[in-house]
Amino acid sequence: MKYHPKPSRYDHMIYNRCGLSGIRLPAVSLGLWHNFGHVDDYETARRMLFTAFDAGITHIDLANNYGPPPGSAEENFGKILRQDFHGYRDELIISTKAGYLMWPGPYGEWGSRKYLLASLDQSLKRMQLDYVDIFYSHRPDPDTPLEETMMALDQAVRSGKALYAGISNYDPDQTLEASEILRQLGTPCLIHQPKYSLFERWVEDSLLDILEKEGIGCIAFSPLAQGMLTDKYLQGIPEDSRASKAVFLKKEHITSEIINKVKQLNNLAKKRGQSLAQMALAWLLKDKRVTSVLIGARTVEQLEDNLGTLDNLEFTSEELKKIEVILG
Numbered sequence: 001m002k003y004h005p006k007p008s009r010y011d012h013m014i015y016n017r018c019g020l021s022g023i024r025l026p027a028v029s030l031g032l033w034h035n036f037g038h039v040d041d042y043e044t045a046r047r048m049l050f051t052a053f054d055a056g057i058t059h060i061d062l063a064n065n066y067g068p069p070p071g072s073a074e075e076n077f078g079k080i081l082r083q084d085f086h087g088y089r090d091e092l093i094i095s096t097k098a099g100y101l102m103w104p105g106p107y108g109e110w111g112s113r114k115y116l117l118a119s120l121d122q123s124l125k126r127m128q129l130d131y132v133d134i135f136y137s138h139r140p141d142p143d144t145p146l147e148e149t150m151m152a153l154d155q156a157v158r159s160g161k162a163l164y165a166g167i168s169n170y171d172p173d174q175t176l177e178a179s180e181i182l183r184q185l186g187t188p189c190l191i192h193q194p195k196y197s198l199f200e201r202w203v204e205d206s207l208l209d210i211l212e213k214e215g216i217g218c219i220a221f222s223p224l225a226q227g228m229l230t231d232k233y234l235q236g237i238p239e240d241s242r243a244s245k246a247v248f249l250k251k252e253h254i255t256s257e258i259i260n261k262v263k264q265l266n267n268l269a270k271k272r273g274q275s276l277a278q279m280a281l282a283w284l285l286k287d288k289r290v291t292s293v294l295i296g297a298r299t300v301e302q303l304e305d306n307l308g309t310l311d312n313l314e315f316t317s318e319e320l321k322k323i324e325v326i327l328g
């Protein structure tokens, strides 16, 4: 099948300015952590990328270790880019990260300059790209000076292998320090990628305020709590779901307490005329400090459902209060 992107692809997406940068990101971005590895169906992965791009999702998020096996999401994405997106590179914001284990020995993970820059070269090779748009430190390293990690990000940008620098999973103090170092180096931090959903709200304590003050964008990962914030677990655990297959979401996480909350949230979403997934994403996007929600999807239908979020982003104060009561 030959792919021709829809001419109407920019008509419905909302683009939010990323911090104080010149970059605008789609309100909904697509991450390739699961479902794009060599173990997954290549044609489904391709169709999801077509659906995403046709709907104005210009931002695709990767990391060195996405798969499985690690690296295979980048390989598949690179292949699809060459096969189907030839001529569209300049319409895409592609990110990758380094931080988790990629190769044996002392230089295959964390935050050293040695690891980060070698990993970026490997990612570019796998995707067959000259540069990525955003290169992230995937997690803070307790044993490497923050200066060294930030200097490696700065070097990645100066060398032209990345256009912007980002951080992920950094706590508020680490974020402030990283931001100061990067600014001094002349490569301001573009974006922070924290875990944020109705079920995981640590960023509200102080991180979001810091990001706003520092002019850094925020892209919320696992905004559906890996699928828990959908209606899929209301009748048990489906065989093809992440909780039944993957290691990061386990059956034990789907507790009766969670299901009780999900039921109530689902009823509220129905009253709003949207799916629970849509309500969960809209709830994150109501905060103007959140640049984008970084979703995952296993099927085209899930992706389309999530894109429907954009049709109803408003909440009444009554609805917001109800959500707080449900979450307890």
Ligand SMILES: NC(=O)c1ccc[n+]([C@@H]2O[C@H](COP(=O)([O-])OP(=O)(O)OC[C@H]3O[C@@H](n4cnc5c(N)ncnc54)[C@H](OP(=O)(O)O)[C@@H]3O)[C@@H](O)[C@H]2O)c1
Pocket: 030, 031, 032, 033, 034, 035, 061, 062, 138, 168, 169, 193, 220, 221, 222, 223, 224, 225, 226, 227, 228, 230, 231, 232, 240, 241, 242, 243, 277, 294, 295, 296, 297, 298, 301, 302, 303, 305, 306
């Ligand atoms: N920086 C980091 O450390 C970090 C960590 C994790 C993720 N991320 C990034 O964030 C991205 C998203 O993470 P995530 O996949 O955990 O996000 P998520 O959106 O919270 O969960 C995605 C999963 O939820 C289910 N789902 C999605 N839409 C659905 C719908 N409309 N109805 C029913 N089920 C639906 C699917 O799982 P089923 O297989 O069960 O159908 C899907 O794979 C990743 O791809 C990655 O780019 C970053």
